[in-house]
Amino acid sequence: MRIRNPILRGFNPDPSIVRVGGDYYIATSTFEWFPGVQIHHSRDLKNWRLAARPLNRPSQLDLRGDPDSCGVWAPCLTHADGLFHLVYTDVKRYGRTTVGGASGASLRDFHNYLVTAETIEGDWSDPVHLNSSGFDPSLFHDADGRKYLLNQLWDHRPGRNRFAGIVAQEYSPAERRLVGERRVIFEGTALGLTEAPHLYRRDGWYWLVTAEGGTGWGHAVTIARSRDLWGPYEVHPEGPMLTARDRPDAPLQRAGHADLVETPDGRTWAVYLCGRPLPNRGRCTLGRETAIQELVRGEDGWPRTRDGQGAPELEVEGPDLPETPFQADPARRDFHGPALPPEFQWLRTPYPDEIFSLTERPGFLRLFGRESLGSLFTQALVARRWQAHCFSAATRMAFEPQHFQQAAGLVCYYNAAKFHYLMVTHDADLGRCLQVMSALPDSPQSDAFTRPVAIPEGPIELRVEVDYERLRFGWRAGEGAWTWLPEVFDASILSDEATAPGQPNFTGAFVGVCCQDTSGAGLPADFAWFDYAERDYRADPTA
Incomplete structure (x- = not known):
């Protein structure tokens, strides 16, 4: 069985994987999109379906006011004591202060929470607040039954790392809180920007996997080991275990933020985030996606990729498991059911009845x-991820x-500063x-409008064709030919890479529908x- 990467296409970053029996689950970040956290399910590590979005009610999550690319970061999914455990960060502020033009403190608010459930489908519990000291929390269940929370430590002070x-x-499950001393167990390597910890215990070692180098082109997976949970940790002698840094021709870039899982035969697999740049622009409109490949142990005990080079691979040989595909989603989704089609989300508010209805x-x-479009509070926008560089969408x-x-x-929407509407x-x-x-x-003109075109009354069909970096809109009032607007828009702005300095950009492009009435x-x-x-080809939008 061959596996084509990415396995979770479109905006699905920061993967955390767990195996329970013959079932595999991956949790990924959702940032300002509601409900919070995506969990996909597989039985063969190749075919995946969306199984749950566990943070789906106001008592669990309220993202109103969270800035773009804040909200739910880096969930960690584990299973112990008959329960699924999900820890995650809700980022409420991403900012920097200045004093007299000089850079000052970098003030950010990272709140880390834990929810649990007996099954992936839930119901998931209300959250337990753990700490607010940094982001990327991870819960480790040790062999003696004790549990430990790990996270990146944020130092806001000027001049600090x-x-x-x-x-x-x-962490004490009985007391539902952290206990004992908080200790720094790993300061990272020269790559810097150390984050995304995951801890494992294998063969008498504690293995610590982290992400380093930032979540852009220099991203990397670092692994270190220690005989004691509290360290000290020695780093892999060959440097990053997996990275695309200094590999500009790699089809999968930005590789990092990994988590490990073992199949029943003892083989180890790493899931990690990656990006597929546009061929002509080098921008990742599909956001950060999730890929997988096998790790093997050398004679020295250190894990390595199969090629020994630490390079992300577009296609890999899968595990020795029977292939279990899922039914493909239909091209057309109607709205006859009591709930939105599963691929759709909305922004921030935990009160969807205020922005849409399937029964009225x-x-x-x-x-x-x-x-207004881009509001941080109550905007009526329902959309789904782009999952390919070429596609058409219509309504x-x-x-x-x-x-x-x-x-x-x-x-076509990335955030309040990047969209075509x-x-x-x-x-x-x-x-x-x-x-x-x-x-x-990234234009001197921050926004632009085309010349308005008169259209007849009554229902109207709207269509978009995305062809790598080219985006075109069309419309029709009946069943006849499409009328195409003459403008060709730049699809590449709907990416992490197109941004103003200092602005967080961690999501991906969506396509959907929206409605505003500022009166x-x-x-x-x-x-x-x-x-x-x-589509797998450049489309003729006039067809």
Whole structure:
């Protein structure tokens, strides 16, 4: 069985993997998207399906006000004592202060929590607050039954190493809190930016896996070992265990933030995040994805990739397990059920009834006109991940705006500073009209509008074609030919790499539908269906 990487395509970073019997589960970060944390399930390490988003109610998670690319970072999923344990960070602030033009403290708020459940599908418990000392928490269950929380330690003080090492502290399940002394167990290597700890016990050693070098092109997986949980830890003699740094031709870049799992035959597999750059622009519109490959032990006991070079691989030989595929998602999703199709999420609010309804007009997704596009609080935007560099998406919408403060339509969205939005709105001279609003993060003009085009009343279909770095919009009012807007938009801005300095960018591009009414009237837009079809070639948008 051959496995093609990435195994979780599109924005699925910071993977944490666990095996329970013959089932494998991977948890990934969701940042400002709600519900929080994605958990995928597999029985063969090749085929995966979305199984749960466990943080799905207000008592567990409220992301309103969280800045872009904050929210839920780096979950760690483990299983012990008959329970799944999920620890994660909710990032509330990502900022820096300045004094007289000089860099000052780097003030950030990282809150780490634990939830548990008997099954992946839940219900998951309300969270236990663990600490707020840094991010990337990980729960280690030792052989004697004791549990320890590890996390990156953040040092906000001017002139300090912000990534101050990996700390560990015992966790008491009976008291539901951390106990004992917090200690730095690993200060990292010269690569710096040490984060994402995972701890394992094998053959009398404690093995510590961390990410270093930052989550960009210099990302790497570092492994160290010690006979004692508290250290000292010796680092792999050959440097990073896995990395694409200094490998500009590797098809998978940004490799790092790994977690390990063993198959029943004792073989070890690493899952890690990676990025697939656009061929012409070198930007990762698909965000940070999840890949997998096998590790083997050398005579010295240290794990290495199969090629011995530590390079991420686009295709690998899979485990000796029967292949277990899942049914593919349909290209068209309708809205006849009681819940959104599983691939869709929304932004921040734990109160979805305030932004959409699947029952108010049966058979339709009704979005209520709420705050402006990019709001950190209550915006009506429902979308799914891009998972390929070439795809088409379309929807059918009923929406009759009465003035310029009302808009709805089809959006390709990264965050508040990066989007292309094909919107139906109202113009005093044209009446109902169509135009594109773009937020451009790395342009002297931060936003731009195309010239409005008058369109007839009644339902309208909206379509987008994404062809690597090229993005085009079309529309039609009936079943006839599509009318294509003449502009070709830059899809590459919907990436981590297109950004203003100092702005966090850790997610990926989404395509979906949204509705705004800044007059406060709450005018709704109704969507009958949503199509998403991937392509392996450059498409002719006029077809």
